[in-house]
Amino acid sequence: MQQRYIDKAPDKFQVSEHSCCGCLQCMVVCAGVWGDEDSLNSAKIKVCRNTGDFYGYSIYFYSDCRSGCKLCAKWCPYGALQVKEV
Amino acid sequence: MTAECLGKILSIDLDNAHNTETNVPDNYQDYLGGMGLANLLAARYTDTVTDPFSSRNPLIVTAGTLAGTPAPSSSRTSAVTLMPLNGVWGSANAGGGFAARLKWAGYEALIVTGRSPQPVYLVIEDSTVKLLPADALWGKGILETTETLWRQHKDSSVIAIGPAGEKKITFALSLVDNMATLGRGGLGAVMGDKGLKAVVVKGTQLPKIVQKNKFLTLAQDVHQRMRNLSWRDQWLRQGVYLGWARWKEELSTNNFSRRLPSEQIDRLSPRAYEKHLVRPLACISCPMADKAMVKTRGAAKPISYGLQAAMSGARWGAKDISQALDGMIEANDYGVDDLTLYAVVGWAIDMYQAGILSKEDTGGRALAHTAEQYGLLAREILERRGLGDLLAEGFLANKKRFGEEGIGLAVHIRGMDPISDPRPHSSGFLFSQLTNPRGPYVVQGNSPAFTPGKKPASLRRFLLSIGVSEDKAEIIAPDDGELDLALMVRYTEDWYAAVSSLGICARQPVIQCYGPDSAARMVAAVLGAEFNGDDLLQVGERVWNQYRLNNGLHGQEQEILPDQLYQPLTVPGSADYLLKNYEQDREVTPQYVESSLQRYYAERGWNNKGRVTSTNIERLQLSQ
Ligand code: SF4
Ligand code: SF4
Ligand code: SF4
Numbered sequence: 001m002q003q004r005y006i007d008k009a010p011d012k013f014q015v016s017e018h019s020c021c022g023c024l025q026c027m028v029v030c031a032g033v034w035g036d037e038d039s040l041n042s043a044k045i046k047v048c049r050n051t052g053d054f055y056g057y058s059i060y061f062y063s064d065c066r067s068g069c070k071l072c073a074k075w076c077p078y079g080a081l082q083v084k085e086v
Numbered sequence: 087m088t089a090e091c092l093g094k095i096l097s098i099d100l101d102n103a104h105n106t107e108t109n110v111p112d113n114y115q116d117y118l119g120g121m122g123l124a125n126l127l128a129a130r131y132t133d134t135v136t137d138p139f140s141s142r143n144p145l146i147v148t149a150g151t152l153a154g155t156p157a158p159s160s161s162r163t164s165a166v167t168l169m170p171l172n173g174v175w176g177s178a179n180a181g182g183g184f185a186a187r188l189k190w191a192g193y194e195a196l197i198v199t200g201r202s203p204q205p206v207y208l209v210i211e212d213s214t215v216k217l218l219p220a221d222a223l224w225g226k227g228i229l230e231t232t233e234t235l236w237r238q239h240k241d242s243s244v245i246a247i248g249p250a251g252e253k254k255i256t257f258a259l260s261l262v263d264n265m266a267t268l269g270r271g272g273l274g275a276v277m278g279d280k281g282l283k284a285v286v287v288k289g290t291q292l293p294k295i296v297q298k299n300k301f302l303t304l305a306q307d308v309h310q311r312m313r314n315l316s317w318r319d320q321w322l323r324q325g326v327y328l329g330w331a332r333w334k335e336e337l338s339t340n341n342f343s344r345r346l347p348s349e350q351i352d353r354l355s356p357r358a359y360e361k362h363l364v365r366p367l368a369c370i371s372c373p374m375a376d377k378a379m380v381k382t383r384g385a386a387k388p389i390s391y392g393l394q395a396a397m398s399g400a401r402w403g404a405k406d407i408s409q410a411l412d413g414m415i416e417a418n419d420y421g422v423d424d425l426t427l428y429a430v431v432g433w434a435i436d437m438y439q440a441g442i443l444s445k446e447d448t449g450g451r452a453l454a455h456t457a458e459q460y461g462l463l464a465r466e467i468l469e470r471r472g473l474g475d476l477l478a479e480g481f482l483a484n485k486k487r488f489g490e491e492g493i494g495l496a497v498h499i500r501g502m503d504p505i506s507d508p509r510p511h512s513s514g515f516l517f518s519q520l521t522n523p524r525g526p527y528v529v530q531g532n533s534p535a536f537t538p539g540k541k542p543a544s545l546r547r548f549l550l551s552i553g554v555s556e557d558k559a560e561i562i563a564p565d566d567g568e569l570d571l572a573l574m575v576r577y578t579e580d581w582y583a584a585v586s587s588l589g590i591c592a593r594q595p596v597i598q599c600y601g602p603d604s605a606a607r608m609v610a611a612v613l614g615a616e617f618n619g620d621d622l623l624q625v626g627e628r629v630w631n632q633y634r635l636n637n638g639l640h641g642q643e644q645e646i647l648p649d650q651l652y653q654p655l656t657v658p659g660s661a662d663y664l665l666k667n668y669e670q671d672r673e674v675t676p677q678y679v680e681s682s683l684q685r686y687y688a689e690r691g692w693n694n695k696g697r698v699t700s701t702n703i704e705r706l707q708l709s710q
Binding site: 018021022023024025028029031032033035038039040041048049051054055075077078 | 154155156158183186190233236237240241264289290291292293294295298302306309312313365366367368369370371372373374375379386388
């Protein structure tokens with residue numbers, strides 16, 4: 001498997017972590033569509049609960065994100081992932 | 087076929103720390119998951135378990151058929167246990183992330199029996215199951231417990247109890263992920279009795295979806311419908327508070343004898359609430375987040391929903407929403423149902439004023455309906471001191487002690503307090519709190535009749551949308567007659583049971599975007615099996631009948647509205663409210679309720695005592 005590293009600010013998206021409500025739709029859909037095995041870990045995006053402010057979330061992309069697909073942004077109901085206008 | 091697509095059932099016996107895994111029952115498809123599976127599994131215990139605090143009382147927690155998938159708002163957790171408050175097999179339901187993560191860990195259901203000699207918490211992590219010591223957490227509030235567990239188990243969901251559960255207060259509940267209440271009626275006390283402080287679950291295995299592309303298209307469609315709702319922004323700020331125009335009339339106080347004065351109601355309004363809203367929180371998979379972070383004095387805290395604070399605050403006399411929120415957050419953290427807590431206190435105060443309790447019983451205090459007295463007595467209950475120790479047992483357990491006269495002052499149905507006062511406006515809730523084996527719980531009666539003054543045609547449209555035939559809809563909501571609320575409840579209950587078996591939330595903006603056919607198509611895509619809207623509606627009917635059958639001896643004799651609700655509700659500065667029908671043109675009397683219930687039983691095919699008949703048992707192939 002290709003080495004994955006974290007890309008905090010992919011150029012295709014405007015990420016606003018403070019808008020994230022933790023619904024995890026982005027991860028579930030990405031893993032469901034692009035994951036090779038049926039694992040949540042195969043999502044190219046990861047949203048995790050913060051420690052400290054437990055009700056806030058951090059959003060990461062992995063380097064193998066097919067950023068053109070933008071499915072995660074389409075499924076994000078809270079405007080935390082917006083597609084950047086080119 | 088079904089078992090291969092689905093996760094396992096995990097059974098843990100705390101008596102010997104032993105766990106086993108089994109497949110879902112062969113008839114899974116007849117009941118689906120969530121509420122259906124929980125009630126199906128409970129049927130195995132109903133003959134042998136009669137004491138909520140028997141170590142054999144199972145705590146059954148299930149995920150719906152659609153949990154863990156991208157189906158919007160599909161992470162409701164269902165739970166069934168023999169409830170300590172009123173001795174019924176209660177079916178509970180809560181939001182949060184637990185159900186989705188239970189699926190991701192590879193399970194459809196969890197059954198906990200036995201009792202641990204030492205406090206423990208259970209960790210389920212991708213099919214690895216551990217019981218860990220909880221001594222350091224015992225005695226702690228739920229908020230801190232859950233946050234501690236989140237820190238130790240990243241990306242997990244937590245069901246936890248607080249001191250109220252540990253002390254077996256019969257109206258102790260649990261919280262799911264600190265933002266959803268699970269188990270009104272004492273589920274928290276069952277966990278406490280088992281020495282089970284919390285259940286932590288996390289996992290990475292996505293549920294199998296046989297027809298993935300088809301499923302995603304269906305889910306996306308529902309998702310988009312929710313996002314297109316014109317009132318979505320307002321919902322994200324206020325949630326169920328949006329029904330305020332109607333709810334505010336139902337805020338009675340002083341043990342259901344008086345409606346709150348208008349100026350006090352205004353201080354509990356959604357507008358007042360919004361000043362404290364920091365941001366919404368979502369259950370996993372939900373685009374309609376109405377859980378919330380609120381800030382009053384200190385740091386922001388999570389809550390289940392703001393309206394509940396207004397409702398419990400009305401009971402104890404909170405002077406504004408900020409106080410009411412603080413009271414609810416404190417109660418939640420302690421793991422107690424704030425509505426029942428203050429209903430029990432209100433009852434005790436009335437018993438004191440009627441001379442049934444004396445200063446000897448109250449430790450020398452004169453009891454009155456003041457915020458201060460509510461606070462003091464609530465504290466005694468939570469600490470199980472003096473009179474509080476008795477009141478911690480709830481209404482029915484005190485029947486002998488306080489006599490007929492004492493219990494007669496309690497406003498309860500099946501030993502549980504009504505959530506709101508039905509006198510200002512009769513909706514389906516009036517009957518659903520009678521017909522639900524568990525007692526008062528709101529959502530099963532949900533329909534547009536929730537709002538006063540709906541036209542029969544719009545009620546019929548709603549009925550058709552949940553699969554009721556045109557003829558039946560005409561009978562229930564005729565143009566030239568009375569809306570038959572009791573008959574309607576039969577159908578809203580079945581629809582509720584169906585969506586709760588899928589794991590879908592029954593909040594208004596969610597279920598109005600699902601219909602029997604669209605939801606059934608999702609089930610068919612998940613299981614790769616034939617499954618249509620009629621099948622789903624029959625699951626709903628079957629599950630509700632099973633729920634009722636599990637409570638076989640609880641029939642019509644429990645389905646009685648408390649006397650107080652037939653008395654006028656005093657409204658300061660305006661005319662009294664009398665319990666009337668939906669159209670508000672006919673008084674509701676005990677005879678009216680009785681004849682309504684008889685129509686409801688007949689519609690269900692039950693006998694005139696409200697018991698499930700052998701014909702239904704055979705027709706629906708119920709489990710005995
Ligand atoms: S852009 Fe596509 S591949 Fe990348 S995280 Fe979003 S959904 Fe996944
Ligand atoms: S879909 Fe949006 S709101 Fe939901 S977890 Fe992902 S980024 Fe957060
Ligand atoms: S509507 Fe509210 S309770 Fe229902 S799933 Fe969404 S956030 Fe949870």
